[in-house]
Amino acid sequence: MTDFLNQIKYEGITSRLKRLSDVLLYSTKDLYRAEGLIIEPNWNLIFRLLQEKGEMTITEMSETLQFSHPAVVKIVNKMKAEGYITAAIDSKDKRKQVLSLTQKALQDIPKYEVYWNAGIRVIEEIFEDSPNILEELSKIELKVKELDYKQRVLLKIK
Amino acid sequence: MTDFLNQIKYEGITSRLKRLSDVLLYSTKDLYRAEGLIIEPNWNLIFRLLQEKGEMTITEMSETLQFSHPAVVKIVNKMKAEGYITAAIDSKDKRKQVLSLTQKALQDIPKYEVYWNAGIRVIEEIFEDSPNILEELSKIELKVKELDYKQRVLLKIK
DNA sequence: ATATTTTATGTAACTGGTTACGCAAATGTA
DNA sequence: TACATTTGCGTAACCAGTTACATAAAATAT
Structure with a gap:
């Protein structure tokens, strides 16, 4: 984490989530390749x-x-x-x-x-320092399903 | 959230993070397009x-x-x-x-x-039900930087 | 001064996802 | 029974990222 990313707080969260899932994804691929697993x-x-x-x-x-x-x-x-x-x-x-x-x-x-x-x-x-991550993730998924990001932004503006 | 995803718990978290960031990303693109913003x-x-x-x-x-x-x-x-x-x-x-x-x-x-x-x-x-998400995310990012997912898995196995 | 290594950047090929579109089969309706 | 709508799923084009590789300039070492 850089100072800048800490400073902009919620503004950088989407790309940080993307990066985290990417890091896990590429590392998983790397693992399978290194171990010779054909999956x-x-x-x-x-x-x-x-x-x-x-x-x-x-x-x-x-x-x-x-x-x-x-x-x-x-x-x-x-x-x-x-x-x-x-x-x-x-x-x-x-x-x-x-x-x-x-x-x-x-x-x-x-x-x-x-x-x-x-x-x-x-x-x-x-994720040990985020013990409720699964429940929290479920709540977030539910919210964006009920009313998506775009609609929520438009509501805030109009 | 489906029963199955709830049931497999941590096994599905990577793809759920990817999906969440994707949902936010595509919704943002959609917003800019709908509002005629060239960004x-x-x-x-x-x-x-x-x-x-x-x-x-x-x-x-x-x-x-x-x-x-x-x-x-x-x-x-x-x-x-x-x-x-x-x-x-x-x-x-x-x-x-x-x-x-x-x-x-x-x-x-x-x-x-x-x-x-x-x-x-x-x-x-x-993210209102995850008030510490930014600090938690920072800790997670630090951990995978210190020792990546692949190395951690190999350590658990050997 | 010269050779080697490191750094800054660009480009190509690929990734797991998405949306948009098409088509045929099944279902609902007149 | 005929027609319109919905459903299942395949394909194409795209998306924001990645890794791998190339190149030239700068920094370092000999």
């Missing part, structure tokens, strides 16, 4: 989701993870290419892809879980 | 920096804002193209660009400040 950030979310639910469609995933659907399409396509996900057409609705984990996924997940679990402990460690 | 997110940081310091180089800016230098180059080039920044070669060091605000910048800033200040009040409003 990418966010795949753990999909793996866990499918482990829990068994089968899911793109739209269900995007709603559950709060990602845009094209983002989910990209992630899922990479995971298919790596042989971790298979797709079947829904018998009642031909538009839907029913996605599920492959045998290879079930085989490899335990190896990856070592890293994911260590990662969670590191996050807990890094 | 972009982050320009306010550069404007404020140059107002305070008068002159700065690319490298000084990237250190102060904690952005990579190519990121600063991109932002500054756009601001030059819009006529808000001029560059002069440093007399002692020909590699350096000494950047400063143009007359047009000084003229237009008051108009933009209305939006930036309203934006700050909105951020305060959105």
Whole structure:
């Protein structure tokens, strides 16, 4: 943190949040590469989701993870290419892809879980001075969902 | 927030931070576009920096804002193209660009400040249940700087 | 004085996300 | 039954960042 960023307070918070998530993201990629793991950030979310639910469609995933659907399409396509996900057409609705984990996924997940679990402990460690961060984040997400940033700014001005 | 994201707790925090900063970013762009303002997110940081310091180089800016230098180059080039920044070669060091605000910048800033200040009040409003967020963010940034995420994960595993 | 290393900056390629658009299948309605 | 609307999802173009690499100038060391 530089003096300037401290001084401008809330004005710099958006880019600092972006930078923090970027730092974690690139460091995660670096970790996987260095350890020779053929996975990418966010795949753990999909793996866990499918482990829990068994089968899911793109739209269900995007709603559950709060990602845009094209983002989910990209992630899922990479995971298919790596042989971790298979797709079947829904018998009642031909538009839907029913996605599920492959045998290879079930085989490899335990190896990856070592890293994911260590990662969670590191996050807990890094955020230890912010013990309520998850509840606070939920409140913030709710607020911007109820009335977005742009509308709030316009309300303040008019 | 979905049940699933609540349930996985710290495992989803990186992508939630990314999403939050994205939401704020795109909403800011949307605001500027809707109001016909010919500026972009982050320009306010550069404007404020140059107002305070008068002159700065690319490298000084990237250190102060904690952005990579190519990121600063991109932002500054756009601001030059819009006529808000001029560059002069440093007399002692020909590699350096000494950047400063143009007359047009000084003229237009008051108009933009209305939006930036309203934006700050909105951020305060959105983060009102996280009153210590700035101090907490500083601590987190310091921690990942001291020892990055990847190294911390490897330490936990070995 | 010359060779080496460091610094300032620019450029290219890539990242995980987004919005915008298109299309076909399913659903609702006249 | 026909037509209009909604839904699922694929693709393209874009976005603000990043890392990796190149180059020239400055600083340092020999």
